[in-house]
Amino acid sequence: MASTRSMKRRVKSIGSTQHITRAMNLVAASKLQRASQKMNTVRPFHRETERAVYEITRGISELANPYFTPRQVKKRTFIVISGDRGLCGGYNVNVCKLAYETMNETLASVSLSDLNSMEDSVIAVGMKARDYFRKRRKSVIRSYSGISAMPFYEDAQEIASFATGLFNTRDADEVWLVYTEFLTTISHLPTAIKLLPLDPAQRHGERVNDSHNHTPLTIDFEPNEEEFLSYIVPKYVETIMYGALAESAACETASRMQSMDNATKNSAELIRKLTLKYNRVRQDTITQELIEIVSGASTL
Amino acid sequence: MAKSLRLKILTPLRELYNDDVDMVVLRGANGDMGILPGHETRAAKLGYGPLRILKDGHEENELAVLGGFAFITNESTTVLSDAAEWPDEIDRVRAESAAERARNRLTQKTNDTDTQRAELSLRRALVRIDVSSYPIIHGKKS
Incomplete structure (x- = not known):
């Protein structure tokens, strides 16, 4: 039978695929260690900054600062953080999909006349996000590749200053950030937050410890309120950006590790089944041949 | 209180x-x-x-x-x-050479010298030098 040979070949091919997925799993596991270590070192800074900015914004009575003033939204910019490479389960798709849905969701709530004047643009971190939004005909105004796996603070600074610049020159009335939050190794949460303008009322309160009452604080600013705020807000965007990059990097490697682990398991199962089938076919052939020989001999 | x-x-x-x-x-x-x-x-x-x-x-x-x-x-x-x-983490030699470099940049000014940047790096270096000379006391002073 010709099929025995092709079956044998198939088992061998799956075996070499398994070698690759296993190797990728091990690589991802060691990278995850580094990525999550990085994430854990940023987290306290990230949280403290968030908390301080939250407290400070509560203390501002007159939100005359441009960073806090909502404008009529005509142009929005979405910063989407994905990975450069695939083979990591649903990681890239999930975060891109959330970004895409967030765009459309808010679009549904505006009136038709405003809809035509709405312009959305995307800053893509990672090649997957870039390709995803290009395919959907969104304007990708800037894309970064090669930083999503191992982000540095300088990368976050560059992206943040670019986005803040867009906001300041009124090329963006709102800046959103879509990234993946790392909950545990096996559970990741795609998250979308509005970075600018800062909205003290709509702070993601579940992260900030909200046990304090809401009486406005009287805060003394040094050197003065305006200067302090125009310093702190870009800083805040930078910090959030860096935290998001670090979280996303950890998520990417974690979900790659997991999906490669699954692939290795699946191929083991496939090999087991195919080998069983192969042996059966082989045995059938031998039995068949024996019968032929015996019956041939008995006729003599 | x-x-x-x-x-x-x-x-x-x-x-x-x-x-x-x-x-x-x-x-x-x-x-x-x-x-x-x-x-x-x-x-x-x-x-x-x-x-x-x-x-x-x-x-x-x-x-x-x-x-x-x-x-x-x-x-x-x-x-x-x-x-x-x-x-103890400050590399004093490096901070001193950074201060030196920044001073040179400021004294030999050309048109394309970024004065502000040079001043900032000089100030950073001076703070580092200042702090690095401080005795490291973890816990109580003897």
């Missing part, structure tokens, strides 16, 4: 300090300020300068804080800095 002051010093790369202290002296944009427990709520942009920690009645430690901001409430002070270093 709160009796203790919780001091936290964080940079994006690590947490440098998280303990109760008696007093902290830090360099704000308008000059040095000493923070005692029960301070009014204040948000301050920080300059480049040494930060001194007083604990258990002794001057316990000093470190270099290079920019960032501090959020002060009556019971806690949180310093969120771009970069902060303990004295």
Whole structure:
């Protein structure tokens, strides 16, 4: 039978695929260690900054600062953080999909006349996000590749200053950030937050410890309120950006590790089944041949 | 009135300090300020300068804080800095050569010299040199 040979070949091919997925799993596991270590070192800074900015914004009575003033939204910019490479389960798709849905969701709530004047643009971190939004005909105004796996603070600074610049020159009335939050190794949460303008009322309160009452604080600013705020807000965007990059990097490697682990398991199962089938076919052939020989001999 | 002051010093790369202290002296944009427990709520942009920690009645430690901001409430002070270093972590030779370079850039000015950048790096280097000469005392002073 010709099929025995092709079956044998198939088992061998799956075996070499398994070698690759296993190797990728091990690589991802060691990278995850580094990525999550990085994430854990940023987290306290990230949280403290968030908390301080939250407290400070509560203390501002007159939100005359441009960073806090909502404008009529005509142009929005979405910063989407994905990975450069695939083979990591649903990681890239999930975060891109959330970004895409967030765009459309808010679009549904505006009136038709405003809809035509709405312009959305995307800053893509990672090649997957870039390709995803290009395919959907969104304007990708800037894309970064090669930083999503191992982000540095300088990368976050560059992206943040670019986005803040867009906001300041009124090329963006709102800046959103879509990234993946790392909950545990096996559970990741795609998250979308509005970075600018800062909205003290709509702070993601579940992260900030909200046990304090809401009486406005009287805060003394040094050197003065305006200067302090125009310093702190870009800083805040930078910090959030860096935290998001670090979280996303950890998520990417974690979900790659997991999906490669699954692939290795699946191929083991496939090999087991195919080998069983192969042996059966082989045995059938031998039995068949024996019968032929015996019956041939008995006729003599 | 709160009796203790919780001091936290964080940079994006690590947490440098998280303990109760008696007093902290830090360099704000308008000059040095000493923070005692029960301070009014204040948000301050920080300059480049040494930060001194007083604990258990002794001057316990000093470190270099290079920019960032501090959020002060009556019971806690949180310093969120771009970069902060303990004295023993500072490479003094490197800081001195950086100061030298910056001084040269400032004295031999050409049109394309970025004066502001040179001044900032000179100030950073000077703070580093200043702090690196501080004796490292972890815990109580003898």
